[in-house]
Amino acid sequence: MKVLVVGANGGTGRHILEMLGKSNDHQAVAMIREITQSAELEKLGISETVLADLENEVDHAVEGCDAILFAAGSGSKTGPEKTVSVDQEGAIKLVKAAEKHGVDRFVMLSTVGADDPDYGPDSMKHYFKAKKKADDALRESSLTYTIVKPGRLSYDTGTGKIRAAVKLDDYSGEIPREDVAKVMIESLTLESTYGKAFEFLSGDTDIVEALKSL
Numbered sequence: 001m002k003v004l005v006v007g008a009n010g011g012t013g014r015h016i017l018e019m020l021g022k023s024n025d026h027q028a029v030a031m032i033r034e035i036t037q038s039a040e041l042e043k044l045g046i047s048e049t050v051l052a053d054l055e056n057e058v059d060h061a062v063e064g065c066d067a068i069l070f071a072a073g074s075g076s077k078t079g080p081e082k083t084v085s086v087d088q089e090g091a092i093k094l095v096k097a098a099e100k101h102g103v104d105r106f107v108m109l110s111t112v113g114a115d116d117p118d119y120g121p122d123s124m125k126h127y128f129k130a131k132k133k134a135d136d137a138l139r140e141s142s143l144t145y146t147i148v149k150p151g152r153l154s155y156d157t158g159t160g161k162i163r164a165a166v167k168l169d170d171y172s173g174e175i176p177r178e179d180v181a182k183v184m185i186e187s188l189t190l191e192s193t194y195g196k197a198f199e200f201l202s203g204d205t206d207i208v209e210a211l212k213s214l
């Protein structure tokens with residue numbers, strides 16, 4: 001598959017590129033905001049980049065792709081306006097562009113807490129609300145979607161093992177971004193994840209096995 005990686009220069013995005021750069025099954029197109037980022041990404045084995053900003057027009061970025069891995073986010077250092085314009089409206093715009101251009105496969109990096117924004121701490125509510133609106137737009141689209149919802153992310157080396165469920169009953173622990181990247185890539189072709197949203201954290205089960213049992 002030709003896979004557009006959105007948020008390619010980010011923590012999770014770089015792991016995705018590194019894995020896709022070694023893949024025989026997929027070819028990555030890295031969506032970046034600054035041309036200066038492409039030299040770094042080439043070191044990960046990626047030669048194709050496209051310049052696009054989620055706050056502007058994105059149609060040209062999705063054209064010719066088979067799938068989208070959405071791993072972008074405005075981050076915690078910007079205010080609620082950016083959370084709405086990037087995490088929410090940017091993601092929704094991309095879903096619409098995918099529908100328009102026949103890019104059927106869409107894997108969204110969401111978060112635990114997005115189902116029930118009012119449950120979280122006040123400081124996080126705007127973020128959970130934005131993620132929920134993006135997830136809902138994808139669910140309501142005509143696309144073959146997967147919504148992956150990790151708990152707290154870490155920069156640790158991946159273990160390749162997770163616990164996953166539609167709803168976890170214990171949110172303790174973290175999950176390395178490297179494992180989130182693997183979950184997203186494996187989800188591309190594992191039909192057990194199609195049309196589903198699921199939560200996950202580090203655990204004892206191999207990623208592919210855990211995804212097959214969803």
Ligand SMILES: NC(=O)c1ccc[n+]([C@@H]2O[C@H](COP(=O)([O-])OP(=O)(O)OC[C@H]3O[C@@H](n4cnc5c(N)ncnc54)[C@H](OP(=O)(O)O)[C@@H]3O)[C@@H](O)[C@H]2O)c1
Nearest residue numbers: 007009010011012033053054055072073110111151152153
């Ligand atoms: N932190 C957590 O504990 C946690 C938990 C669950 C889920 N998540 C979700 O996981 C996702 C990835 O997190 P991360 O920490 O790996 O990401 P990250 O390192 O913060 O990277 C985010 C990426 O999004 C890109 N981006 C920001 N605004 C953009 C725009 N307007 N147009 C295009 N790209 C834009 C950034 O581009 P530049 O490189 O150009 O700045 C960056 O490459 C986020 O959606 C976050 O909500 C996080």
